[in-house]
Amino acid sequence: MVTTGGTSLKDDIMRLYQPVHLLVGTPGRILDLAKKGVCILKDCSMLVMDEADKLLSPEFQPSIEQLIQFLPGTRQILMFSATFPVTVKDFKDRYLRKPYVINLMDELTLKGITQYYAFVEERQKVHCLNTLFSKSIIFCNSVNRVELLAKKITELGYSCFYIHAKMLQDHRNRVFHDFRNGACRNLVCTDLFTRGIDIQAVNVVINFDFPKNSETYLHRVGRSGRFGHLGLAVNLITYEDRFNLYRIEQELGTEIKQIPPHIDQAIYCR
The missing domain is CATH 3.40.50.300 (P-loop containing nucleotide triphosphate hydrolases)
Known part of the structure; x- marks a missing residue:
């Protein structure tokens, strides 16, 4: 299921009445659905952050950190980023336990x-x-x-x-x-x-x-x-x-x- 801001919230809520195995969306919209209790994340074992440097900008980071509170303590976080600013490093040190770092910057x-x-x-x-x-x-x-x-x-x-x-x-x-x-x-x-x-x-x-x-x-x-x-x-x-x-x-x-x-x-x- 895909959900983003600027689209119908009602339609998203209706779709979540059925089982969803993979949810792709913007942080603000997913957080909104989680707060309303229609998006249950307690059994979500993996959070994938594509374009992590952008997601950890001041615009999105508060929503990301709130979303993590809805995930189980055993969740796995995967971060993908073309660049590695301080915000990404700080987030990694704070929320990831013994992470593996794969650096492909030579290709970028x-x-x-x-x-x-x-x-x-x-x-x-x-x-x-x-x-x-x-x-x-x-x-x-x-x-x-x-x-x-x-x-x-x-x-x-x-x-x-x-x-x-x-x-x-x-x-x-x-x-x-x-x-x-x-x-x-x-x-x-x-x-x-x-x-x-x-x-x-x-x-x-x-x-x-x-x-x-x-x-x-x-x-x-x-x-x-x-x-x-x-x-x-x-x-x-x-x-x-x-x-x-x-x-x-x-x-x-x-x-x-x-x-x-x-x-x-x-x-x-x-």
Whole structure:
């Protein structure tokens, strides 16, 4: 059974009247069902945390810790994460007993992705997007900026969708489906889109707003090089972003070069 926020709670409650062996969902919705007494977790022997670094962000961690209280003391917790920030380590030390740690970070590199930065003033960013690629994902750091940028790109005459966390789930699903099927060339989004969604046709990521930390950067940019494809990441950097640029390069052990006058398509298209 799958359950997420933004969908019918009544339908979930009705489905839980039948035996459910595997429950996949968002922390807030599962916690809500557990508190209502319709989702009985006392015999649940395993908790799997996919994208654990995101689940242990301030937005979700309180719900995760409350959920654990509904599980038996003998439960097993499995955590999967592309990055290993302090929050994941602290949670592991607190809730996992003699855990096994399997590190596959050597496979989670930026290999195959050419990364560039362009120093621009804030007012120049939209102008830089006049040279758009065949299919790209463009990241902003807030819901408001996503909507404003998508509107501006459309006004410039380019096909564009947008997606963010404040949209209804059905609307987000429809936008994602249409973009995946090629209904438009560009998708403007928040970091909601970086987790667990793979679109093989996307080979260009544009950070319209540069991320604040290396975890977010890896999740955004790593998407363009998945499935063994070549990828291109273009970062629009303002004066205020310069220290974050250097820090992220150091933390990820990568090089983000200044963008050249011309970008050869061969570096991101086979």
